[in-house]
Structure formats: structure tokens, C-alpha cells
Amino acid sequence: MTNVRTEPDIEYANADGVPLALDLYVPETDGPAPVVLYLHGGGWQVGDKRDGATERLERLASYGVAVASANYRFATQATYPAQVHDVKAAVRWLRANGAQHGLAAEKVGAWGASAGAYLASMAGLTARNADLEGSVGDHLDQPSHVDAVVHWFGQSDLLANSRRTWLEKEILNPPFEGPLLGLGEVSENPAAARVASPLTWVSADAPPFLIAHGDRDRVTLASESLALHDALVRAGAESTMILLGGAGHEGEEFDRPDHLRLTAAFLLSHLGGTA
16 A cells, blocks of 8 residues: 545636535655546535545555545536536546646546446546536646546436335435436436436447445445446446445445455556556
């Protein structure tokens, strides 16, 4: 494991008056480190770039991959596709400014948990979609595609994941997908949900994916990740699926050293660097 240097609260863009910042976790290596953009979970309504800083972000960086953990606008501030625009602005910022922070940012990975996994996947699957590029940030001349995606227990079909029976609506939290899309319920506009779903954008051009889900997840079912994995493989893209036994949503199993080391090895193999 390598010592890690932290650079907090770097503003990467300002979106309609909302400052957007990221924290850098940079391994102290002999040369520039490969970098992955991390996006936290929280149903697009809560959470922060510092979530999991010690047990997840710093630990992964100690295996040789720099982590840029970024905030993005919540659904209460702006609805889809604003969050995707923010993510792409962060990728462009990394490519424009990475070298001065000790990063090898010619290639950039995207990694997310839950709602953040959804955003990482959308960044990975929509490189050719001009409507989702946005105009956030000061580096529009930089490419916003990502070269590898790590998807942890996220949504792939917003319509399917938002469905609840009448009893489930009584005892569970309301689905998060509606507020993301500016809807009371996703069923009000199924077409909008399909357009905003990663499954819609899967193609043979997708970057390599590493997908991990807990088999006891009761918030976002493992079927969401399995559907994404199956769609990628059927399209001819590269995908690896890991089902963590006994793990629930944001289970501590995801932050075990062995799982983080495996995640780092995947990123190093596709972004460059030494495991």
C-alpha cells in the first residue's frame, strides 16, 4: 500500500450559481497516477463527496489509483440531465488540470455507488450523445468520455426500479427516481424514464465495466445490475459481474480490502499503472 495525499475542496465548475467541488486522493508514487472519478450515493438527494473518505476512497488510492470524489447537483437543485452534465464537467476538469495535481488523466475512469453508480454508468454509455454533454464548466474543449466504469449497486432501469406495490409504498421510502426526473411518480412519464436509463444507452462502444452488487440488497435489487451486465455482454462490450454474498445496500463488504484491491486492479488494467 502507498501513502496518500489529500487535496480537498477544489472547485471544478459552477452550475447556475451552484459551486461544484471535488476532493483528490493521490497516491504518492514516482510518476503521475491514473485517476478515477468517484460519485457518492444518496438517491440524488443527499450525500457528500467525503462519504467513505477513509475506508473507501483513501484505501483505494493506496493501491495506486488516484480518486477524485465529486459533488454534483441534487434533484432538489436541478433535475435530470443536470447531474450527468456535472459529471461530464468533472471529467473535463480532470483532463484539463490533472497533470498539475500529479494525475495521468489522458484516461479517466468513473466509479459510483448507488445513485452515483447510475451517474458513472451514464457517463460511460453516452459519450456520443450531444444532448447529454451539457455546457457546465470552463473546459468544453476537453473530451468527457470515460475509459472504464465501476458500478456498485446502482440503477439501470429507472422505471423498473421505481415500481412499488401499494403495501411497499406504505412501509418503504418513496422511490428516488421520480424527483430525479421532476415527476411525482416515474409512471407518469415512462418514456422519460427509459431515455434516462443506462440500459437504453448500452452499445458495443461501451467502455469496460466492473459491476458489483449485494445479493441481499433490498433498496436496489441485484436484478438491476444483472440486467446491465447482461445487456453489455449481449452488445459485445466487456463486463465483469460480482455478486457479494450477504451484502445489502452499501454493505460493509464493499469496503473490504480484498474487494477494493480487486476494484483497483480493474482500474489499473484499463487506465494504466501498476497493480
